[in-house]
Amino acid sequence: MQYDFDKIILRNGTNAIKWDGLDKTFGAADILPMWIADMDFEAPQPVIDAVVNRAQHGIYGYTEKPESFYSSISNWMKKRHGWQIDNKWIEVSAGVVPAISLSILSYSEPGDKILLQSPVYYPFFSAIESNNRVMVNNQLIYENHQYKIDFNDLESKLKTGVKVIILCNPHNPVGRVWSREELEKIGELCIRYNVIIVSDEIHSDLIFGKHTHIPIASISEELAERTVTCMAPSKTFNIAGLYTSAVIISDDTLRGEFKNTMNRLNAEAKNLFGIIALEAAYTYGEEWLEQALPYLEGNLDFLVDYFITKIPNIKVSKPQGTYLAWLDCKELGMNQKDLVDFFIHKA
Template sequence: MKYNFDEVIDRTNTNSLKWDGLEKLYGDKELLPLWVADMDFKAPQPVIDAIKKQAEHGVYGYTITTDSFYEPLIAWLKKRHNWEVEKEWLTFSPGIVPALSVIIRAFSDPGDKIIVQTPVYYPFFKVAKQNEREVIENELHFDGTHYTMDFEDLERKMTPDVKLLILSNPHNPVGRVWTKEELIKLGEICRKHNVLIISDEIHCDLIRKGYTHTPLAAISEELRDHSITCLAPSKTFNLAGLYASTLVIPNHDHRMKFQRLLQNQATTSPNTFAVPAFEAAYREGEEWLEQLLDYLEDNLTFLKNFVNERIPNVEVVEPEGTYLIWLNFRKLGLDSRELKKLIQKEAKVALNEGYTFGSPGEGFERINIACPRSILEEALVRIEKAIKKID
């Protein structure tokens, strides 16, 4: 079927964090929200149909995961990423960030160090600090247009008390789709220092044409046994509110340790609607995804053309994947407080401030382009007008 991604769907008064949470989070409910990473699009129709069928059943008791829950994902990973995953490697989690918290407690102790590659998804900092671990920043190298890993800095920071490295693959917010060669080099350093890699691959299906996502654990047996991969349909199919994620943990000892701690928290069961949605998405959602990727590519082209032509003192960092675009405002010469005021108070747009992703994000903003083009255009026009007032 043909999906209409131009349709503007009113999400207000639906308990939407993105829309209804504006006043609490930003102090202004009139902002146009292009911040948190969910889409303003309806999920694939097969997912909607599966949820409706479950709702009509009328009994919403405790839920289990059976073979039918994992089989569509296994087939999806094989077809989309040429990655053969065995069912026993998989374990359910009610979200990736909660899983990170369990992993941190299972494989490190209070006071141990965890490496993140900044600028990076800010909950990585929060979940580490909440569990009394020290965050070590391995800052990505930025040449003005492109980000790469700084392996020399990473090697220097591999002290004996570093236990984990959290990898964002594809990277949020800079949009890099790490190459196989980069991942091999990263893996060599981590294995040498016995540092377990936690690979957050939640954006793995949102890849632009010309780029290929490489699952870290698919590269070699050594990396397979030295990593934990976090996956979810939430970004791919816009199902974040269902809280259904899967971890790939091929190493038996690692898997048992994680599952024991997860069971102690009584968080091993998905909600009633997550199961049919999860299965339908991976079994029947590919047609929707392919149309989505085309629409996102057109939105990106629109964004780049608009910025280049009408806001030339802002730069778009060319993404390779995800629908989260990293915008460079440094030419404006504003500090973080001034930039925040410009975007929120003057332009009346809600973006993610770059500094929240770590100090290398100072002067940047993250914009979510997974919305109807009319909303994206309105946000850019507002930003353009606000910048012209200070020129």
């Protein structure tokens, strides 16, 4: 099937946060909504068909997850990422951010240190602070138009008693797809200092050029035994509003602790249509994705070229993964308040 990604579908009036939340959030409704990480493409037709067919049944009672649901996840991981997982390793949460919070609660105590690598997706900060943990920042280094990990700083901070590192791969928002060498270094340090890895890999299907996504848990059994991998079809297939994510934990003890926390908080995802959509997306959505990726990369190429030729004092590097663009506005010489005002009212 040929998909038309040029098709314009108005989302105003559907309670879409991206569009209908502009005035409430920014005090202006006539701005371009580049603040929410979802696309304006229709989901793959097999996903639409599966949801519609189930909706037509007319009864939406409590629903269990069939074995085919779990197999769709494990088959996708094997086919797209070369990672062989067992269905029993999979827990299901109502999103990656809830899974990160559940992990923090499962593997640390109030007052413990949790490390992240900024600039990074802002809910990571609130997941740490709202659970009364201490945020430790391993600031990424911006060098030659690319972000890198400061491994000396990372080790100096991990050795202070950090319990959990929240890894973002591909990294939101800087667009880095961490290399095997970088992941191995992170893993080596986490093993040395007994740190649990919670890896947000929600953008793992959105990779461009020669880059390849490597699940950190796939590198070695030793690393897998201390890793919680958070995956979802939500970014890949534009179905974030269905709130269904996979949490992959091979170690029985870690998985048991996570499951106990999830049960204690009644936090397992049981969304009827989320279950249906995830299975359909991972089973039948690859054709859609293979057409979407070059379209997304074309958009990013256009954007980067536009800034280089039209707005050279705002720097942007093409991301290796994700459909996000991280703008360097330092040359504008504005403070944060003025920069926000500029983008909302003048840009």
